Amino acid sequence: MKTTKHTALTLAGSAFLLASLCLPATGQAARMDMVDVSNNNGYMSTAEYTSMRNEYGVKAVTVKISEGQTYRDPDAASNIANVQAAGMYINGYHFARYTTKAQAIAEADFAGRTAKAAGLPVGAVLATDVESQEANNQSKATNDRNNAAFMKEIQKFGYRTDIYTSGSWANSKMTVKSKTGWIASYPYVVTGKNWYSTNHAWQWSSTAKFRISYGGFDVSQLNSNYYTAGQKSTVKPTNKGAVKANNKKANKHTYKKSASSKWVKEKKTYTLKTAVKLHTSTSTSSNVITILPAGATVKTDQAIIKSGYRWVRQPRSYGYGYLVTGPTSNTLKYVKSGATHTYYTVKSGDSWWTIAQRNGLSMTTLASQNEKSIYTTIYPGQRLEVR
Template sequence: MKLKNKLVLTGAATMAALFLGLNANAARMDMVDVSNNNGYMSTAEYTSMRNEFGVKTVTVKISEGGTYKDPYAASNIANVQAAGLYINGYHFARYATKAQAIAEADFAGQTAKAAGLPVGAVLATDVESQEANNQSKATNDANNQAFMKEIAKFGYRTDIYTSGSWANNKMTVKGKTGWIASYPYVVSGKNWYSTNHAWQWSSTAKFRISYGGFDVSQLNSNYYTADQKSTVKPTDKDAVNDNNQEANKNASKPSTTAKWVKETKTYTLKTAVKLRTGASTLANVITTLPAGTTVKTDQAIIQGGYRWVRQPRSNGYGYLATGPASNTLEYVETSASHAYYEVVSGDSWWSIAQQYNTDMNKLAKMNGKTIETEIYPGDKLLVK
């Protein structure tokens, strides 16, 4: 759910701002949304988001179209709740007709129930696909209304997520509704969408013990938190602690059981890393791999304040810590696996994505752009 240009860090950054990847006057981080793109997320990570950064609620991807179920939805829902945070979900819409919208709503509602999304949570429709782009405003409005009406039958509250350029252009998003994405280059105290439920203002926020960048939103109502309000800026550590005092008393203890997830990748180490017999800093060291070593992995896990990967070897497995609690990565993906495509006349994000069997939003994101960015003959795009 990332729709606009990335932020630029400006001014004197505090330590918290460095974690966020934003300037010190950033909007609040009331809500984080996650999907399979973020991989497995532990309860400890969500607890850190809550206690250290003022996060109040997490919205997890449930499904996409009429067949895709997010494989991490169930674990995300369970771990978010265990961390004492409010939980919501979203469905990435592919519908182009009212009948398809109803069918997708039934699929999303059933998938959400099976994954454990509690009744009363928000199950938003994420409308940003090429299918929606091809429709008139009136058709999108009818489709969105059909989806939300059907979702309500499962006991979920509803809302529309879309970009600022699409809201009230490609579809109607009334005041006091809606979750709007628009990423300014410099975030200040200004609230761009104060009349809507939420404003997603970044897709690159960093958290202390979590890997990668995250979508973050400021909430302008209590719709996504069911009356659990947030008035804390993430850079105000004392206020964050005060604001979470009651939540800390009632929250469940973080889970100590992490799960391995599949991660078949090839990396090139940029610093020397110790290869161990187990995913623990107490495990014996097999050898120290020098910078420049190519590492092929098959699984990953987050535990003990580190992100670990497993390397298949001729006589078993080796384990490497890819990042300490400060989230400083010790490897980068090898450039040898990258492939580029040169744009020709008549190309579009959609047509190129079709050639490479990928999603056009994902393709644009890989290139630091959005599907609203113009591309021209001669441009070279990363496609793999």
């Protein structure tokens, strides 16, 4: 999960849904059955979720609820409401930081209360997202004990539970039994193998694109109906041709292996286009030192391509900080060289035309420098670069 990352048994009587959840034969394309989102994706409207449903076949959305014992995702409530308004199945996940059984129970209580307050319906899945450095430092037995305590406590709130983790951690860092689990593993070539078919879900990409939504998204194929059980939904794509075409396009994406995964010198100063997490290591699941705001400048000394991302290293008073600049293509998606930039917060009634006119730009230029098109819908609260 973005992380970054990054997290129901009766299907509302739809024969279409039952058929679409059948496992694909070897060689067929992976499906975009489920998307997980958090505040890292920004505000997500009902229109965006409806587009995911109608044009891409997305059935379920899993929303970040909380992290540790204090962090509440600020967009959880709006995401839950807008997903439901789009007629899709809704679930939640909690980013785990626990290292003891007592902490696991405390985090579960916090996650359960937060989920209730945000409007997550009873019967939804509230998964534990176990990919932190804290979990990496624990033994398999300790992680198993802590995960079991978390999930037992979550059930007291009326939610069903599951474990989200990486394929390399499943059954090595923690036990993930058959007919349970949501596993993240990104192959270089998606088509050709049905991964983790005995688990509930397989997250096969963290960079999926949707037509009217900005940025890359985590997408998963559902190998059971666990994440769509026990909820009412009107999920039924209205453009099956688009679903087929868009899924085919998504599967064409491959993660290119870098010729070298060694650190290289890169002494540069960047200005952030968006807020970016500064990590303790080159892993999206590592601890976050701080969140650098849009407009902040970052001086780097080295860069590396690792695990599908391009990372840069920032020397600090004590050690180093690491941040993702983009995918392995080396395109600096989140940072931009040069002077500090000016941002505008979209207000109700604004349009591409009014914002462009106000700042002496053409609509095309304004949209382009924000990596959007003039046909992309903008919403109050969004930040756009205008200088």
